[in-house]
Amino acid sequence: MVVVCHTVVRRIGGCRTVGLSRPTADGNWLVDLNVAYLEMPEPLIFSKDLCKTFNGLKAVDGISLRMSRGECFGILGPNGAGKTSTVRMIYGFSPVSSGTLKVFGMDIQKHARLIKAKSGVCQQENNLDPDLTVFQNLVTFASYFDIPRANARQRASELLRFMRLEHKEHAKILELSGGMQRRLVIARALINKPELLILDEPTTGLDPQSRHQVWARLAELKAQGLGILLTTHYMEEAAHLCDRLVIMDHGRILVEGGPLDLIHQNVGVNVIEVESPSESLLKFVKESDLDHEELSHRLLIYTRDGETLFGKISEGFCDRGCSLRMATLEDVFLKLTGRELRD
Amino acid sequence: MAVREMNWLPQISPRFCRILQRNSQVLRRTWMISFLPPILEPVLYLLAFGAGLGLLVREISYRGEPVSYVAYIAPALIAINIMYNAFFENTFASYVRMYYQKTYDAIMATPLNLDEIITGEIVWGAVKSLIATILMMAVISFFRLLVYPQALLIVPLAFLGGLVFGSVAMCFTALVPQIEVFNFPIFLFITPMFLFSGTFFPLETLPHWAQVLAQVLPLTHLVALVRALAMGKLEGQLLLSLLYLFFFSAGTFILAIVLMRRRLII
Numbered sequence: 001m002v003v004v005c006h007t008v009v010r011r012i013g014g015c016r017t018v019g020l021s022r023p024t025a026d027g028n029w030l031v032d033l034n035v036a037y038l039e040m041p042e043p044l045i046f047s048k049d050l051c052k053t054f055n056g057l058k059a060v061d062g063i064s065l066r067m068s069r070g071e072c073f074g075i076l077g078p079n080g081a082g083k084t085s086t087v088r089m090i091y092g093f094s095p096v097s098s099g100t101l102k103v104f105g106m107d108i109q110k111h112a113r114l115i116k117a118k119s120g121v122c123q124q125e126n127n128l129d130p131d132l133t134v135f136q137n138l139v140t141f142a143s144y145f146d147i148p149r150a151n152a153r154q155r156a157s158e159l160l161r162f163m164r165l166e167h168k169e170h171a172k173i174l175e176l177s178g179g180m181q182r183r184l185v186i187a188r189a190l191i192n193k194p195e196l197l198i199l200d201e202p203t204t205g206l207d208p209q210s211r212h213q214v215w216a217r218l219a220e221l222k223a224q225g226l227g228i229l230l231t232t233h234y235m236e237e238a239a240h241l242c243d244r245l246v247i248m249d250h251g252r253i254l255v256e257g258g259p260l261d262l263i264h265q266n267v268g269v270n271v272i273e274v275e276s277p278s279e280s281l282l283k284f285v286k287e288s289d290l291d292h293e294e295l296s297h298r299l300l301i302y303t304r305d306g307e308t309l310f311g312k313i314s315e316g317f318c319d320r321g322c323s324l325r326m327a328t329l330e331d332v333f334l335k336l337t338g339r340e341l342r343d
Numbered sequence: 344m345a346v347r348e349m350n351w352l353p354q355i356s357p358r359f360c361r362i363l364q365r366n367s368q369v370l371r372r373t374w375m376i377s378f379l380p381p382i383l384e385p386v387l388y389l390l391a392f393g394a395g396l397g398l399l400v401r402e403i404s405y406r407g408e409p410v411s412y413v414a415y416i417a418p419a420l421i422a423i424n425i426m427y428n429a430f431f432e433n434t435f436a437s438y439v440r441m442y443y444q445k446t447y448d449a450i451m452a453t454p455l456n457l458d459e460i461i462t463g464e465i466v467w468g469a470v471k472s473l474i475a476t477i478l479m480m481a482v483i484s485f486f487r488l489l490v491y492p493q494a495l496l497i498v499p500l501a502f503l504g505g506l507v508f509g510s511v512a513m514c515f516t517a518l519v520p521q522i523e524v525f526n527f528p529i530f531l532f533i534t535p536m537f538l539f540s541g542t543f544f545p546l547e548t549l550p551h552w553a554q555v556l557a558q559v560l561p562l563t564h565l566v567a568l569v570r571a572l573a574m575g576k577l578e579g580q581l582l583l584s585l586l587y588l589f590f591f592s593a594g595t596f597i598l599a600i601v602l603m604r605r606r607l608i609i
Contacts, residue, residue, distance in 0.1 A: 054609050091452055094609060113454045121452035127445035131369040140368060143361050144453035192453075 050099035059085040061251035074245030120189030179210025235329040270306025275321025362463020381475035418573035419542040429468035429505035433512035469505025476501035490575030510595035517602035
């Protein structure tokens with residue numbers, strides 16, 4: 001009897017499952033689970049109880065996260081939540097105060113140089129070199145990675161085309177618009193063909209056209225399998241790009257998950273917004289034990305069954321300013337981090 | 344943690360040369376502005392002091408021998424030029440790159456570390472001193488005020504002098520809260536040195552305590568060395584001045600790196 005064995009590789013939740021399968025009498029394949037084993041891919045970023053303290057302030061307070069290769073991972077949070085402090089440790093800029101942090105499986109405190117050689121970083125400020133032209137910015141940056149000059153020039157041209165900046169090759173940095181500068185910063189971060197791209201608020205301060213342009217390029221990079229770590233306070237951006245994300249506040253992770261899962265788990269499917277809710281509606285909401293939030297002159301009701309409830313509320317309690325919409329990540333964000341100003 | 348805190352010694356690989364490449368690329372565009380002063384300044388000084396003050400002073404005693412006043416101050420002008428080039432490069436220019444342009448931040452996300460960036464900046468300041476010295480020597484040579492071949496040794500000395508003043512400058516750059524504060528080190532450190540380091544008159548004319556104080560100033564030793572080389576009168580005592588400059592630059596270089604880490608690595 002001839003036994004044909006096949007190695008079966010399947011993806012289950014980001015992990016590769018490898019097992020042996022053999023044909024059965026009725027022509028099906030049977031996966032032999034006894035020999036199957038889970039091959040956990042090495043995480044791109046792994047942190048455990050990561051802390052950062054400076055000037056007596058605990059900016060990052062025990063963060064544990066795991067980001068896989070090819071994944072776009074988002075860190076969301078209001079200003080001062082500790083997003084930037086976290087990524088600055090990840091790209092080897094700030095020393096770790098305590099806890100474990102490994103990038104590419106290497107300890108950041110021991111192998112910062114190796115890790116930096118394989119990462120691309122787009123810091124929050126546009127720190128392009130204003131003393132140099134657009135093209136020189138890329139080629140000079142390539143020299144920091146010991147990329148030979150001929151390769152660097154070729155790569156710079158490719159990246160300028162990819163970022164739609166080829167017509168600005170000889171321009172000075174200060175002649176570029178905000179959106180162009182941002183695209184050039186991303187191009188610069190890609191000069192060393194990184195395996196991990198770290199973006200700290202990549203689209204803050206950009207107009208919608210520029211923002212969508214950046215998103216389109218990032219989506220392309222993601223499709224090529226590049227791991228992207230992103231901090232942002234634009235919920236739309238996170239929902240658009242991230243496979244998984246965490247919401248941080250006061251240096252801690254509040255929730256972790258896929259954008260849709262987080263919405264469903266924390267606020268449901270729909271939100272009913274009521275302008276200047278009546279007393280009777282407030283009473284109804286409280287008596288029915290509905291998940292809601294009372295703001296000044298506005299009531300938000302989070303629900304999984306929007307249509308039915310909306311029908312009931314708009315007929316019974318609402319005469320004006322009552323609307324039903326899909327729940328968004330922004331609802332999750334505001335619900336978890338509160339609505340008070342952070343500056 | 345304890346291991347890292349003990350590790351105050353600079354961690355430097357040849358990668359710091361990348362900073363020199365970056366800065367020289369910028370200089371290729373601005374060299375006219377950067378190197379006009381070392382060419383024009385000695386001409387102005389020599390005219391003012393030679394034709395003006397020189398008529399009153401005429402001769403001055405250098406190691407028991409009379410020399411013309413112009414020949415006396417010409418080497419001092421070279422030494423001052425060495426000081427200025429490195430000091431201004433590593434104060435104002437470095438501060439602009441560090442604070443306003445965030446150039447260091449961008450580079451710190453690459454395989455270069457901060458120690459290498461600062462080393463590159465200081466060495467760059469010394470390179471600028473060296474280039475400016477060559478230009479200035481070319482001009483002064485027209486006045487026949489340099490004795491060759493001994494004067495050629497001023498070129499490597501300019502590099503060492505550049506390291507001395509560049510390292511000191513980098514310490515100030517690591518400390519000042521804003522760019523205007525550089526006026527303090529200029530007023531309290533550079534200007535007194537410019538005047539009281541045996542530049543325009545012999546140290547022996549000063550009261551004893553001031554002479555002792557002057558020996559602490561690095562420019563005193565640089566002026567002594569440049570003057571001896573320019574006049575072709577080398578003697579053993581100059582070795583002490585050379586050693587002083589060497590240790591002064593080594594000390595301030597390490598201090599600059601430690602202070603910069605304290606400022607930028609948070």
